[in-house]
Amino acid sequence: MDAAELKRLFVQAGPKWERVQEIRIRAGRPVTFLYEGKECCLPGNAPADKYLIREIMEIFSKHSLYAFEEEIRQGFLTIEGGHRVGICGRAVPDGDGLRTIKDISSLNIRLAHQIIGCADGILGWLYENGDLKDVLFISPPGAGKTTMLRDVIRQISDGSCYGAGMTVSVVDERSELGACFKGIPQCDLGRRTDIMDGCPKALGMLMMLRSMAPGAIAADEIGSQTDLEAIRYVMNCGCRILATAHGNTIEDVCRKPVLSEMVRSGMFSRYVVLSGRPSPGTVAGIYNRELKILWNP
Amino acid sequence: MRYAGIFMMAGALMAGGFWAAEKWKERVQILLLLRQMVFYLKGQILYSNATLPEALGEVGKRFQNGRSGVFAEPGSLFLRVQKRMEEESGIPFFAIWKEEVERLPDDFPMSAADRQTLSSLGENLGYADRDMQERTLLFYLEQTEGAIAFLKKESESRTKLYRCLGMAAGLFLLVMLV
Structure with a gap:
């Protein structure tokens, strides 16, 4: 064949x-x-x-x-x-x-899919008094965290009833979030989004911070020590972080060396846990910085 | 009328000598142009990490614009290969490259050996890693350097020879027929 x-x-x-x-x-x-x-x-x-x-x-x-x-x-x-x-x-x-x-x-x-509006149900939980929080999306492979992050970026960038539109910088190391072709994103990531395609996450986050004055920086599949250091630096500069990580549950993440340090030090204010069951993108729970459940659908 | 015809024939023979000398010069210029294009292609592949269609498209556009006649042909060759690679993704690169090199016009100022060298460039391009791309391009450049050196060395004497032969043939015709 x-x-x-x-x-x-x-x-x-x-x-x-x-x-x-x-x-x-x-x-x-x-x-x-x-x-x-x-x-x-x-x-x-x-x-x-x-x-x-x-x-x-x-x-x-x-x-x-x-x-x-x-x-x-x-x-x-x-x-x-x-x-x-x-x-x-x-x-x-x-x-x-x-x-x-x-x-x-x-x-x-x-196959990458863009599902417009798939983050509608969780978007409200990512804001507090109109301010965006630092968010970590957690799910096993194939359960829809990249698709969910893509839609969250789009809605944060365009603005919604929960908060005004914001400049978002995306560091797309594996070209999955924006599906860039010759540098132009093929997926809709919103009108105020800048994308650095194919760039290592830690390096890209610092470059974006210096050059694009972002309100939030998004990156897919974090987990290394260099990612941790770059995220810490970005947060200290007052910029919000939207990221994803592999894991089945919040406890699972707490057992991973670098991610557990991020959780312990309270770097993220929201954890959105997704499950592949019954279908990809199913929200299993949303947690706050202290790992208290905010929403359990 | 008879004399006019004889003068025209003699003129044509002289012009033929100058034409042959110009062709020799064009061969050098085409090889210099191809060398420059391959240098640029090397930069696109090694520095920008561009895929072959991207690199060929970029180089082809740059070297086609502002040139005409035979000097636009190498740029057009790169662009034709790029277009076919995008449209006929199932065909291997070397097959497309070889076909397009063979489609260069018959009067394109390039010897059979130079055409063969250009055709062979496609055999290993795209294969294996970046080091391999660099070596393949450097090998082509090395071969082209050799051809350019030979043509330049011969250029002065050959152009003189062709022009002299053209003029001598023209004058000979004049002497014989007048």
Whole structure:
């Protein structure tokens, strides 16, 4: 099977693209996709092979795999439209890290979706007396924290009944929040949003703070020590932080080395915990700085 | 009428000599232009980390604008490759590059060997890591430097030769027919 055949089979299967969450392609195994939370197969259980995977990688990278070297080392690449492609294969070690991944055998294509208005239900909890609070969104992978953060950024930037519009700077290290193409965001992040695409979070936050005079800075998937230091610096400058982190519950976050320090020192005033059940984006709870539950739907 | 025809033929032979000398010069200028473009392409790939379509588009636009005739052709080549890469993503880069190099006009001032060198540039571009891109581009530049050095060395004597041959042929015709 080649890429053209794969495309034809998808057209034949006829899923609504806005409801497809991810596509899994494994060498020697049938291609599957997650559709509204359920795993589906292509017609005839068509299996993929390593040539198909190689062709897909060439297409995704625009025949320029060298331009995605850094991302491939981290096990993924982000393609046009903000879709993230996770890759697996044979790792080539280099000291403590990886030089590259070769003989790629599995791809997990996670499709980015913008759901306008998905943050309507929680937006009021992120403000207090018209002031935006520092917010951390917590959820397991695929449970909708990036989609939720994207809509929160849009609403904060445009302004809402809870607060006036505010300049938001987005540090989009993995090009998922804005889905930038040639620097222009393809997702609506609001009229007062500036975006630094592909920039390491800690570096980008400090650059944005110095250059764009933001009211709030947003970043996806924080968790390293350098992130912690940059966030602390940004907060000391009176700028609000909107961020996401991996975790199933608030207790889960409290067990992680860097994130627990953020929680202990009360850096965030709101924690929004999301769950993938029954569907991505389900709010499991909103907590305050002292980890007291404010809203338990 | 007869004399006018003879003078025109003689003039044409002389002009042919000058034309051949100009072609030789154009070959040097085209190679210099391609060298400059590949330097710029190298910057786009290594410094801006641009993908091949982005880099080719940027360089192609820059080197096509303000140029005409054969000197606009290398820029157009880059832009054609970029367009096809975006429209026909299933076709490998080297195949598109080779096809487009082969589509250069027949009268394009480039020797068969230089065309082959340009065609080979596409074979390894886009493959493997950034070091590989750099080495591939440097290899092309090295080969081009060699061709430019040869053409420059030969340039003075060849242009003189072509012009002299053209004039001699014209004068010979005049002497024979008048």
